[in-house]
Structure formats: structure tokens, C-alpha cells
Amino acid sequence: MKRTIASSLVALALGSLCIPALSHASSYEGANLPFTWQDATVYFVITDRFANGDPSNDHSYGRPSVDAAGTKAGTFHGGDIKGLTEKLDYIRSLGVNAIWVSSPVEQAHGWVGGGPLGKFQYYAYHGYYGLDFTSIDANMGTVDEFRNFVNEAHRRGIRVMIDVVMNHSGYSTLKDMCDFKFGKTKDGWDACKEWKPDASKGESFHDKPVDESEDPAWNRWWGKDWILFNGYGERCGADDGLDKCLAYLPDFKNTETNGPKVTIPIFLKEKWSKPDPKHDIPAAIPYREGSMSVAQFQAHWLASWVEEFGIDGFRCDTVKYVANSTWKLLKDLSVEALDKWRAKNKGKDPAADWTDPFFMTGEVWGFTNDPNDESGYGRKGGFDSLIDFYFNSDGVNLNNCLVPDTDEWERYARDYGRAEGKPKLLNLTYISSHDTSLCRKNDMAKTGILFDLLSGDIQIYYGDETSRQNDKGGGVDLEQGMRSDMNFPVDINDASKWAANVGTLSTSFSSNRILSTWQKVGQFRLRNPAVGAGAQEKLDDGSYCRHFKDPSKGIDNSVVIHFGKASKVLTGKCFAEGTVLQDGFTGKTYTVSKGEVPVNVETVALLEVKR
Numbered sequence: 290m291k292r293t294i295a296s297s298l299v300a301l302a303l304g305s306l307c308i309p310a311l312s313h314a315s316s317y318e319g320a321n322l323p324f325t326w327q328d329a330t331v332y333f334v335i336t337d338r339f340a341n342g343d344p345s346n347d348h349s350y351g352r353p354s355v356d357a358a359g360t361k362a363g364t365f366h367g368g369d370i371k372g373l374t375e376k377l378d379y380i381r382s383l384g385v386n387a388i389w390v391s392s393p394v395e396q397a398h399g400w401v402g403g404g405p406l407g408k409f410q411y412y413a414y415h416g417y418y419g420l421d422f423t424s425i426d427a428n429m430g431t432v433d434e435f436r437n438f439v440n441e442a443h444r445r446g447i448r449v450m451i452d453v454v455m456n457h458s459g460y461s462t463l464k465d466m467c468d469f470k471f472g473k474t475k476d477g478w479d480a481c482k483e484w485k486p487d488a489s490k491g492e493s494f495h496d497k498p499v500d501e502s503e504d505p506a507w508n509r510w511w512g513k514d515w516i517l518f519n520g521y522g523e524r525c526g527a528d529d530g531l532d533k534c535l536a537y538l539p540d541f542k543n544t545e546t547n548g549p550k551v552t553i554p555i556f557l558k559e560k561w562s563k564p565d566p567k568h569d570i571p572a573a574i575p576y577r578e579g580s581m582s583v584a585q586f587q588a589h590w591l592a593s594w595v596e597e598f599g600i601d602g603f604r605c606d607t608v609k610y611v612a613n614s615t616w617k618l619l620k621d622l623s624v625e626a627l628d629k630w631r632a633k634n635k636g637k638d639p640a641a642d643w644t645d646p647f648f649m650t651g652e653v654w655g656f657t658n659d660p661n662d663e664s665g666y667g668r669k670g671g672f673d674s675l676i677d678f679y680f681n682s683d684g685v686n687l688n689n690c691l692v693p694d695t696d697e698w699e700r701y702a703r704d705y706g707r708a709e710g711k712p713k714l715l716n717l718t719y720i721s722s723h724d725t726s727l728c729r730k731n732d733m734a735k736t737g738i739l740f741d742l743l744s745g746d747i748q749i750y751y752g753d754e755t756s757r758q759n760d761k762g763g764g765v766d767l768e769q770g771m772r773s774d775m776n777f778p779v780d781i782n783d784a785s786k787w788a789a790n791v792g793t794l795s796t797s798f799s800s801n802r803i804l805s806t807w808q809k810v811g812q813f814r815l816r817n818p819a820v821g822a823g824a825q826e827k828l829d830d831g832s833y834c835r836h837f838k839d840p841s842k843g844i845d846n847s848v849v850i851h852f853g854k855a856s857k858v859l860t861g862k863c864f865a866e867g868t869v870l871q872d873g874f875t876g877k878t879y880t881v882s883k884g885e886v887p888v889n890v891e892t893v894a895l896l897e898v899k900r
Contacts, residue, residue, distance in 0.1 A: 316639050317381075319792025319815070320446035323844045324386055326602075326648050326673060327711050328821030328837075329746040330814055331450070332385040333604075334373060335723060336393070336429055337414040339751060339775045342371025343434075349427035350398040351464065356410035357485050358494070362762030362769040363403040363411035370430035374438040377445055379777070382787035382795075383754055384741075384811025387448040389604045392416030393435060395424040395568070399464025400494070404766040407486070407493030415723065415772065416452055417606065418459025418538075421557065422590040423573035424565065431567045432597075439598045443640035445788070448601035450648070453591050455584075455615060456607040457538035458516060461499055469556040471509035472520070473500040501525075514551040515583055516541055535610055543584035546614045550580040572597035572626075584612075588619040595647065596626035599640050602648030605672075609653050613670035616651070620671030623647045650674040650717050650746075655682060660704045660712035667714040674715035674746060681725045685768045690720055690728035693739045695852060698833065702825035705745035709838045711822070718743060721750040723772055727759050734806040738893050741810040742850055744821055744835075751775055754807035778804055791815055793900040794871055813873030813895040819846040826861060832894075834863040849896040857887045858894050871899040 341347070347354060347367040356364050373390065380388060396413035397420050403411030414428075425435055439449050459465075466472040467481035474480055475498040486492035501507075507520030517532065517540040519525045525534035534540045542548070553561075561577050573593035576586065594600055603623065605616065627647045634641040651672050657679040659666075666672045681690040693701070705712055720728040720740055730736050733756045740747060751757070757776045762769030778801045786797040791812045798805035814820040823837035823846070832851040838844060847863040860881050864870060868881045872888065873895035879886035888894045 317445045317788070318790060320444060320639065322386075322446060322792050322816060323818060323839075323842045324446070324448070324643075324645060325818050325822055325839060325842065325844070326645060326746070327705070327707070327715060328814070328818040329387045329448075329717075330383070330385050330741075330811060330821075331387045331389050331717060331746065331748040332380050332383065332751065333389045333719075333723075333748050334751045335368075335391045335415055335772050336370060336373055337365050337368040337391070338772050339368040340372030340376050340777075341367035342369050342373070342375050343430065346428055346430060350468070352398070352412055352428065356400070357483065358409050360409045360763055360765050362409045362765040363400070363414070365412055365414045365428050366774055368774075369428065370434045370438045374434070374441050376777075376784070377441055377447065378788040379781060379784040381445045381447060381791060382784055382798075382808050382812070383749065384791065384808070384813070384815035385749070386446060386815055387450060387602070388442060389450040389452065389748070392419065392452040392454060393425050393429045394419050395421040395426045397459030397462050397465055398468055399462025401460045401462060402493060402495035402497060403769070404762075407495035409762070409765055410494055413459055417454055419454055420459055420465065421560065422587065423561075423570050423577060423593065424568045425570065427568055432570065433567075436598055439600065440638050443599070443638050448640075448645070448648070449598075450602040450604050450650075451594065451600055452606060453603045453619070454606045455541065455543060455587050455591070455619065456610045457535060457540055458511060460538065461501065461510065461520075463497060463499060466499070469509070469560065471507060471556050473502070473504040473506045474498045475500045509555045511539065511554045511556075512551075514542065514549065515554060529610065531610060531612060533610070535607060540610075541583055541587065543582070543587055543615050544612045546582065546584045546612070546618050548582040548584065551583055551586070552580050553578060570594060570597050584615040584618060588615070588622050591619060592622035592626040595623045596629050599627065599630040599634060599638055601627070601640070601645065602650070604676075605649060605651040608651035608666070608670070608672070608675070613666065616649075616670040616672065620647070620649050623649070646673075648673050650676060650715075652676050654678070658704055658716060659714050660716070662713035664714075672714065674717050676748070677716040677718040677745075678725075680718065680720045681722060681728055683725055685724075685771070686726045688729050689726060692720060692728070692730060692736050693743045695831075698743060699825065699827065701744040702835070705822070706824045706835065706837075707822060708824040708836060715746055717746045717748050719748040719750060721753050723750065725771075727757065727771055728753070729756055729758070734803045735892075737803065737807040738810050738852065741807065741814055742820060742852075744823075744825065746821060749807075754804050755801070756803060794873065794876060796876065809874050810893070810895065813848075813897065816873070816900070817846055817848045817897055818844055819848050820850075823848070828859040828861045830855070830857075830859045832858050832861070834861040836863060847898075849894070851888070851890070851894040851896075853893070854891050855894060856889050857885050858896065859885050860896070864896070864898070869899045870896045873897055
């Protein structure tokens, strides 16, 4: 794996994009590129479906690879943190500067009925059925492996975000009831015994013999003070709201930040009586005792991951079902936690020298744009951005999505582009997601160009760049198919070459045309904060000049983008006469003469100052 140290300053027209010498000799070329959360390119990975680095952890807690129905639709597939770490050069080659990983906290050990008809066993491979927020899930790996992952991402200049869930716990499952001795079953069924539906009785996996009617046996689980749940004599259905059970998921009673004090649930107290140093989060240990509100316990548990590993941000799930005051508490504790980690890790991790504030984005279903924060999620909830559903807003489907066009470039530039400063509330735009659909158009190379050059923050869902397909969960379920296994290119072993010169101008790309297009455009975006953050001026020939300044980071950056066929491109106010430019897409070099450059391109021109 080749590593180089960039120590020179790169001069740019209209000011300079000052790149300081690296303070850590082990950092990768391009790792010190100026970064702003206004121009983030986020790569979202469901870790279990990405890469398997350690097959020995595939069956943690007794989880099978193939379920009792003979399917793999909702099982853990083996992807883990070690495998993800091994693929960081591949991710970096896409120009990614932030990675969002599915929640790594320990999940419910067992299954629930999967799909509308309950045809398969559905496990918590996606990270949304939390069991113990102070431990890493063994299927994901160990504490040391997670620490190494964060450090390796940081060495490449990649910020790390994890998914967090404060709204609900996981469902009750037979395996958890067996492991932790809580709950009630139907007809006295032994929770430790395997159960399969009886087709002759019309049963499906939805009919698992868990009796959630009120009974003292449930008190050994979270308890009535912690969650809203049928077993505590409270209706828990499929209603939306702050104090409702979304999709029948037990709802944490965290609406009042300074609400009634609670103590540690019995099942967790007994679980924690047996230390597990491979998976316990050290910074969370002090919060495994005492009494405080549910919201305070949750916020401390989650912020402990920041203090322990130096995580740079959170993607928050089901935001509108948790009080803004609770999110704000999490944000405040996480800011403090990151400061503690940075102070403790000087000289150990390059991110300890970063000054970016802790970042928090959230999922408000159906949200599109709110740059002025009229919703109040920023000022009241501590959010820096919200996920933008505009281009793919529907529920589960195969390909009902929009692709940005140049008109959308202009609209998004008006909302999120700034010559200096920033919007009150940023966005995080996607075209594919794990909850809506995989956006797969006829020309995914063109799609990559139009999406990667959109103003604001963007989120690539793993496999967008390789046209990963919805495999319908092996023919069982469309929703599971949106989380199919990653389809890496045949030349994946060349990833370190693809990422070797992202900070200057790469000469090595994948042989796959679609992937190489995403790489070229993404790396151009990575080098130039003006692409996502900059104010845009449309030039007479249909080109776009974008420029962005942030004196606090030494950024004074300009680019010119032309989409479509052209024999020459105007440079407008972006570049002074005589400036030597490079085309981030073709690699060719030009000199500005009479306010233009001769390009002779068929698809796109990405003009930046030559490095």
C-alpha cells in the first residue's frame, strides 16, 4: 500500500487553497485536504452487507447464515468492521470524505417475522434493533477492530459517522428471552427451543410464540419506566408520534430530557455483571450504574462512543419521533466527548488535530429542503443537517427516483451555495437508500456526474457507483433486496492505486466505465470545496463557475464545470488570465486565454487549478 506525504502548498487563482504540511507521517496523500461539512460526500454502508473480514464472527449469539425457512433475506451475511477497514482505499477512491456506518451497537440476538407475509426470519443486521448500547455487536467485530477502523479512516482524511437510534429498542425475540430470562411465551413454549411456523395451521414467522400481554415476567426486560410496551399494560401498536410505538417497536420514554429518574434494567444489570472486554465500550462503563432519566442514560451511552473512538458525527434515526430537547442533549454531550477524545489522542490519530465541530444529521421522513431552519431542527435539536428525500421519496419500490439535472444544480446552489458562510441548516441528499429504492437508470455514469456535482452535501449508498441490484432478498422481499451484498468490481485489488493520488490528480481508475466515472467526478469534488459549498454563477456558454471562501480553514477555491459536449469552456471570474488548469475528468492541462480554454470534450469538463 503506497503512502506519500504532501508537503507543498498549491497556489490557486483568486486566492489560494492552503494545504498545510501533514502533522502525521503515517497519513495518506490527500488526507490533509481542507474539509468543510458544507461539501461532504458521505458513503453510507450497511456493514453486514459490505465485506467479510473475519468469518469467525459470522454466527455470533447463535445467528445463522441461512434461516429456518431456508432463506438469507433477513440474516446476517458476515460483513464486519474488519472487512470495511480493508475496503477504505476503495471508498476513498470515490472522493469520499465521510462514511456513515450502520449502528454498531449490540443488537437483539434473535429474529422477528420478516416481510408482509412473515415468510422469513428477520434479524437486526441493519442496526435498528438495539439491545445494549454500551457494547459493540459481536457480528460487527471487537472494540479494537472498531478503533482501528476509525483510525484508518482518519488517516485517509475520512470522517466517521455512526447511525444512532434513540426512539426505540429492538423487538422482544425468543433468543433474547432465552439468553436473558425475561418475558412470557404462548402456551408455555420454551423460549430456548427452536420454533417454526406450522403451515397446516396457516402460521407464519409473524406468529412466533411470544406473549406480549401484561405480565410480571416482562419486568426483567427494560421495564415500564423505560419503554412503552404491551407487556407493561400500555398499548404499543403502529402509531406515529413522540410517545407511540412506531411499527410496533417498543418506544423509549425519553420525551422529557429531565424526566423521572430510572435505574438500570434487570437484564442489563445481570448482563454487565460479566465483563466482556472484547466488546464492552470502555468510556460507557461509568454509565452502567446510577439513576437518571431515560434520555440522559441514552445520550451518555451514545456519546461514549464518541469519547472512546473519536467518531466525528451521528446520523440520527426517526428524528421526528424523539423530542428536540433530547436530541440537543445528545449533541451537547457528543461535542464535549469529541473534545475529550481529541485532547487525549494528540499524536495518536490525525483527527485529534482537526477542528471541525461534531456533526449531526437526521432522518425526518419526507423532508426535502430547509436552509433557513424554519423547522427549528437546527436551533432546537442541535442538528447541522437533515437528510433530503427529494430525489427518492417513496416507500419500497424498484426504481422510482429522480436524477438531478442542471436546473436542480441551480436550485440547490441557490439554497446551499455560499461565497462565504453557510446555511442555517444543511441538507444531505441521496438518490438511493435502504428504505426507499435503489436508483438505477440506464446510464449510471451520467447519473453519477449529475449527482456528484450537486450543491450541498451528498450521500452515496453503497453500490450506487457499481449499479448494485435489488436481488429481492433472494426472491423473497423487495425491502431486503435494497440491502443486497456489495458487488465489488473485478479489479478491486487495484483500489490502493485508485486512491493513491486523490489529492492531486489520479491516473489510475477502475476498468469499469461506470465506477471510473464516479471516481473521477468524486475526486474532483473532494479536492474542491466549491463544488458543494460554493456560490454558483452560470456563464454564457452554459458552464458554471463556483467559488467558496472560508478564511478560518485557508480555503479560497474556484472551479468551472461544463456538462455536455464542448470545444471550449468560458472561465468567467473563476480563473484569471494565464492560469494553468487541469481537467479532473480527462486529466488534460489548459491555460486560460481570453477568458476561455479549448477543451474538446464529449461529456463533462471539470476545471480546477493544476496541482
